[in-house]
């Protein structure tokens with residue numbers, strides 16, 4: 001029960017620290033701008049390898065950016081863009097090979113122009129979402145939808161098709177609001193090895209470039225079509241999950257910013273009732289989501305120690321008791337929403353779009369010597385997590401949800417780990433013209449869950465999570481979020497995009513030598529190789545779907561077995577026979 005105490009301490013006190021150390025730099029070079037490594041914000045890719053690059057450049061203007069691309073193109077060297085914090089889980093930002101180049105957009109973070117009358121705003125691609133939202137609001141404008149976390153850059157979040165939640169209007173993905181961009185691509189020597197291509201609304205290439213996985217070139221500037229500033233009214237209601245399967249099919253139609261979070265063990269659903277209201281509606285609410293606030297380092301370390309003990313040596317009863325606390329603590333504190341920026345006095349919380357749409361206060365402060373940080377900061381041995389996200393067609397979502405509930409009913413306690421990390425978030429994403437966007441309206445399922453610091457260590461009840469992931473991806477044809485997930489989720493993913501062929505044609509035209517392509521992008525785009533890594537214990541890390549016991553941990557009682565509801569699934573399961581074998 002130590003974990004419970006620690007988390008109550010962290011969460012029930014409603015700690016709101018002045019700030020916390022911002023995340024570390026993803027690009028580190030040992031000799032000036034040479035001999036570099038690049039990593040993600042968790043400090044670890046799904047395959048736990050380190051990504052090296054020969055050198056890095058940090059352009060401050062578009063001309064410098066063009067020069068950087070030209071240098072790489074002239075030398076036919078691999079190149080990738082790194083952003084300020086690099087929040088994608090997969091190895092997207094790694095140039096591949098060993099002598100690649102990193103181009104950082106860290107210093108390309110200015111507003112280029114705002115046309116308030118036409119509601120257009122143009123920004124440099126390295127601008128952080130927080131700053132973009134602020135700059136828009138200063139001009140009386142609002143980006144109507146965005147991811148919930150504002151530490152991302154506009155270039156990076158577009159590359160992976162990042163989104164909030166909506167089926168209304170153009171929908172919840174940011175790329176729907178892109179009406180133009182400038183992208184620097186390789187070019188023949190006669191053109192100086194690099195050119196800027198300006199794409200405008202109506203240009204079919206924009207459908208490739210607005211969700212590009214970073215393989216077309218470097219986006220220099222993005223023009224967004226915004227809306228007049230507006231207010232939202234938010235209410236969270238927790239209900240039992242008996243009719244969740246039907247409700248998931250209709251909730252997105254009922255509320256412009258609606259979402260749902262399912263706590264499978266508790267059998268509860270947190271419905272987010274969230275709609276646009278007239279700007280004259282009273283309220284100056286603020287969303288400062290608790291999970292995105294800075295936490296004291298000591299608390300994070302202690303919480304992790306307790307969680308590891310529960311994982312390794314705890315019982316289901318202890319784990320399930322502990323799992324009740326985080327959701328309770330968040331509910332009691334209205335998830336970090338306040339009615340006036342200071343206090344929560346009751347729902348609905350009404351506030352301006354720019355104060356409600358996203359949060360992430362843990363990135364906001366100057367260095368404090370790591371006294372506090374974002375929960376996932378890799379410099380601290382705190383919580384270490386996987387994040388999976390996959391989208392099921394809206395028409396199939398009710399059946400998928402019913403299947404998940406069936407699996408839960410077979411062994412509810414196996415789902416406590418998912419309750420502990422605040423359940424499965426369901427958000428709506430609308431069909432898109434983007435070649436690598438969703439071809440039809442979808443429900444995106446998002447789960448964060450325990451990851452061991454030890455490579456290949458079995459996770460308690462990983463079989464139920466792995467089964468529902470395989471069920472989504474294989475039985476229901478779900479699309480994995482490009483910026484989340486473990487390797488095996490991407491197996492066969494690109495074939496689910498009817499326009500992926502169009503995308504690859506644009507890629508060949510823009511970057512015929514593939515300098516912006518890496519091993520990873522070739523694998524996920526189905527060009528060369530497979531995202532799976534088949535090896536001992538690979539299924540425990542999500543690097544493969546098991547087909548042999550050795551892909552699990554037979555020595556520790558984990559064998560490759562069919563799923564319980566989705567029989568075609570293959571998951572690492574603790575069979576009693578195997579368990580006894582290792583115990584004796």
Ligand SMILES: Cc1cc2nc3c(=O)[nH]c(=O)nc-3n(C[C@H](O)[C@H](O)[C@H](O)COP(=O)(O)OP(=O)(O)OC[C@H]3O[C@@H](n4cnc5c(N)ncnc54)[C@H](O)[C@@H]3O)c2cc1C
Pocket residue numbers: 041080081082083084085086087088089092093105125126146147148149151152153154155156157158159160161162163164213214215217218219220483484
């Ligand atoms: C705490 C947290 C919360 C999140 N919440 C959400 C959410 O609510 N909704 C959601 O959809 N996603 C969410 N994500 C995932 C996130 O949106 C994506 O991983 C996003 O792509 C990360 O953006 P980034 O700026 O960090 O880009 P990176 O991860 O650094 O880059 C992503 C890719 O884009 C390329 N790239 C970046 N900039 C450029 C450019 N200018 N030109 C060309 N290529 C470029 C990179 O090379 C890389 O291939 C979340 C992630 C975290 C860690």
Ligand SMILES: *[C@@H]1O[C@H](CO)[C@@H](O)[C@H](O)[C@H]1NC(C)=O
Pocket residue numbers: 054055057071075099101
């Ligand atoms: C980066 O390294 C390569 C290979 O060592 C070298 O050819 C190139 O000039 C370097 N570029 C910069 C900008 O330092």
Ligand SMILES: *[C@@H]1O[C@H](CO)[C@@H](O)[C@H](O)[C@H]1NC(C)=O
Pocket residue numbers: 109110111131
């Ligand atoms: C750009 O980044 C710098 C920090 O490197 C920051 O001080 C500045 O405010 C940012 N610019 C904008 C427009 O947000």
Ligand SMILES: *[C@@H]1O[C@H](CO)[C@@H](O)[C@H](O)[C@H]1NC(C)=O
Pocket residue numbers: 308309310312313
């Ligand atoms: C679990 O128990 C074993 C055996 O007693 C011990 O070696 C191990 O350190 C424990 N794990 C944790 C995380 O406490």
